[in-house]
Amino acid sequence: MLSENGRAQLLSSRNLIASFDGVLDEEELRLRPRSGEALSQPAMVLGLAVHTHRLGALILDLIERETAVALVLPTLRACYEAALTAHWIAQSKNVAFAMFNEELRQRRGLQRSVRESISLNEIVEAIAHADEEYLSGNALTSKEQAQFIEQRLKDFDVGAEAYAYYRLLCGYTHAGASVVDQYLEEAAEGDAGAFTLLTEPSEAIPADAIVALTGCCLIWAGSAVRYISDDRIRRRQELRDAAAEFGIVPDLRLSFAAQDRQGRSR
Template identity: 35%
Template sequence: MKFVSVHGLVAHSYRVGEQALSMCVDGFAMEALPLVRLSYELALTAHWIAQNIDGAEAVLNRDVQNRQAAIRTLANAQSATLRSGSQDFPGADRELLQTSSQVQARNFEQLCRDLEPGGADAYAYYRLMSWYSHPSARIIDSYVQPTPDNQGIAALRLDPETLDANIWVHFLAYSFVWAGRALDFVDADRTHRSELRDAARSLDIPDVLKLSSEAIRRTARAKQETRRASWKGPRQKSFGESFGV
C-alpha cells in the first residue's frame, strides 16, 4: 500500500510539475501556479507517506470518507441526474483502516508540521501559492492597472501583471527533489539517491524532510497499542501437555 501510494503521488507530481515548468518558461507563471502548488503538495504528501508507518492508510481513509461525503451531497441534489450519480462511487463502503495519522491526512498544515525542516514554513509557502489557486483578491488585483499614486484604477487589464517565475521554478525543483527522495525511501536499490542529493546541494535545500519527533512518538504509540490489542497472551497448555502426555 505504501509503495503504490508513493509511486502514484510522485509520478503525478512530476507530470503536473513538468507542465507547470513549460508554462513558466513560456511566460505563463501566474497560470502555472495552481499546478506548481499541486506538484508541491503531492511531493510533500508522498515524502510524508514514505516515512510514516500508517500514512498510506490515513490517505486511503480520507479518500473513502470523501467518497461517502460526495454520495451524501449528490443524494440531496435537486437534479435527478446528479442523484443517480450518487451510486457511482466504488469503494465508498470500504472499511476504514486503523491509523494514527488521520488528522494529518485531512489537513495539509498538520501534515507539514509532521516534517522537519518543514512545519509552519512549508505550509506558509503553500498558502502563498494558494493566492493564485483560488478566486482571491490577489488575482483580481493582477487584472487592474493602478494609478501612479496607487489610490485608484487607471485601467483594466485583459492579461495579468507579469509575475516573476524564478521563485516558483525553484519550488518546482524543490518538489522534484522531495518527490524523488520519497520514491527513494521505498526503492530497495536506491537508484537515484546520489543524483537527488547532488540536486539538493545545488539548490541549497535538505534532500530529506524527516518525520518530527512528535510524529514518530505518535505513530510508535499507535503501533504499540495495536500490538497490545491483538496480543492474546501465551497459549495455555492442556492438562495432558502439562504432564508431558
C-alpha cells in the same frame, strides 16, 4: 523571462524527470515498504510521485512558453502538495491507512452531495469504494494529518516553513483578492479608487522562483520513491547533487513529535 540561472535549473529539472522516467521504464521496480501497510504505502507514494513529475513537466512547458506566472501557480500548488505528501507517506508509519480513511470520508461526502443534485444523481453509484469500511487501530494516530494539510506538513522538522509556502501558493489559486490583484493596476496617485483592468495578469512571483520550487518538488518526490525502493542507493547521489544545486536538502525529516505519534519506527 528566465535568468541564466533559471534556465540552468529548468534544464536540471528536465533531467530529473528523464531520470525518474528511466526508473519507471524498467521491467520491474522492486519495492520495500517502510511500515506494515503492505503495498498501500508504496502504491500511494508511487502514484503521487508520478503525479508530481507529470505536473512538473507541465509547469516547465508553461514557463518555457512564457505563460503568465499567475496561470501557472495553481498547477505548482498541486505539484507541491503531491510531492510533500509522497515524502510524508514514504517516511511515516500507518499514514497510508489514515489517508485511506480520509479518502473514504471524502467519497461518502461526495455521494451525499451528488444525491442532492438533480443533474448528477444518476452517477452516485459510479463513486467507487464509498461503501467500504473505515480502518481502525493505528490508522487513527494520523487522522488529523490526513485530513488537514497544515498538520501533515507540520510533521516535518521544517513544517512551519513548508506550510507557509503552501499558503502562499493557495493565495494565488483560490478565487480571492490575491488573484484579482493580478488583473488590476492602481491609477496614478491622487485618483483614489480608480484602477486599470489588465487582460493579462501581472507577474506575481518571478519565473525563476517557479522553476526553483518545481525542481524542489521533483527532488522530494524522487527521494520518496527511493525510500520505498529495494535499491535505495540508486539516484541517491543524483538527488543529493540536484538538492545542492537548488539549495535545499533532499530529505525532509519527520519531527520528534511525529515520530513519537507514529511509534518511532522510521
